[in-house]
Structures are given as C-alpha cells and as structure tokens.
C-alpha cells in the first residue's frame with residue numbers, strides 16, 4: 674500500500690477500504706456525490722451497482738468492501754430488513770432482494786427480510802430471493818438462485834440452489 678493510500682484511509686477513517694484502488698473509490702465517489710446515484714449510502718458503492726434501502730440494512734464492514742468493489746450488484750432492502758454478518762463477501766453481479774412484485778398489481782410489493790450469516794461467500798451472479806436466511810459459513814456457487822433458507826457450514830449451488838457439500842472442519 675502506497676503512502677497516498679495510507680494517508681487517504683487515515684483521512685476518511687474507514688480502514689475497511691484498505692487495498693481498494695484509490696481510482697475506483699474516486700470513481701465511485703464521483704458517481705455517488707456528483708451524479709447522485711446511490712447517494713443515500715454513507716459508504717462507497719461500485720459505480721455500476723444499485724443499492725436501495727440503506728435504512729433497512731444492517732450489513733458488515735466486509736460486505737461494504739464488496740459493495741465498493743464488486744460491480745453490477747442489485748441490492749434492495751425495501752419494506753423489510755437485510756442483515757449481513759461479519760466477514761461475508763460477494764463477487765460481481767450479485768442480486769439480493771427483499772421484495773417481490775404482486776403477481777397482478779405490479780405497484781404492490783410483498784416484502785420479506787433476508788439474513789445472510791457470518792463468513793459467507795456469494796459467487797458471481799448469485800441471486801438471493803426475499804425471505805432467505807443463510808447460516809454462517811455458507812458458500813453460494815456462481816449463478817445460483819437461492820429460493821429457500823440453508824443452515825450453517827454448507828456449499829450450495831444451482832438453480833434452485835441445493836446443498837452440494839457440507840463443511841465439517
């Protein structure tokens with residue numbers, strides 16, 4: 674890490690930004706603070722992502738790093754809470770939703786809370802559906818659509834996601 678980076682991290686007082694390229698943080702800042710996209714977020718958000726409902730989010734610092742770094746995310750915590758535990762990270766193009774549109778009236782929403790445990794990893798292009806609860810140490814394989822809840826210490830994958838491995842140690 675260069676001196677400039679260290680200096681920047683000291684100024685903003687957010688150590689979880691360490692190792693994120695300053696250029697990316699700057700680009701994110703321009704999009705959020707100048708163009709007012711994802712402007713409600715008090716932390717950096719990747720310039721290609723959409724994150725809505727910060728007032729309903731209780732997310733870890735590591736998750737915020739993923740929000741800054743992983744592009745194409747669509748994370749919506751509208752009408753219900755999104756909780757994400759410590760050390761949980763995600764890759765690009767992840768979608769996490771707390772709402773469905775009504776099947777007839779598209780202006781009506783059905784909201785269910787989503788909980789993702791500690792030390793989870795969501796691979797590329799994972800979609801987490803409303804109401805899903807994931808335990809700690811859950812790995813979600815790339816392109817999975819998670820439609821139901823899973824316990825701790827499993828690897829899940831597929832559409833719909835199913836357990837492909839249990840982690841024993």
Ligand SMILES: CC(C)(COP(=O)(O)OP(=O)(O)OC[C@H]1O[C@@H](n2cnc3c(N)ncnc32)[C@H](O)[C@@H]1OP(=O)(O)O)[C@@H](O)C(=O)NCCC(=O)NCCS
Pocket residue numbers: 763764765795796797812813814815816817828829830831832837838
């Ligand atoms: C889930 C994952 C971690 C599992 O890796 P692994 O333990 O080496 O899994 P294996 O290759 O042994 O696969 C076990 C089985 O699950 C299946 N599988 C693995 N990943 C899958 C996926 N993403 N979707 C559907 N099925 C999957 C395999 O086809 C295999 O099925 P089989 O037993 O019928 O042959 C990995 O496949 C994955 O998806 N990684 C995400 C990569 C990524 O997004 N990286 C971004 C960097 S942040």
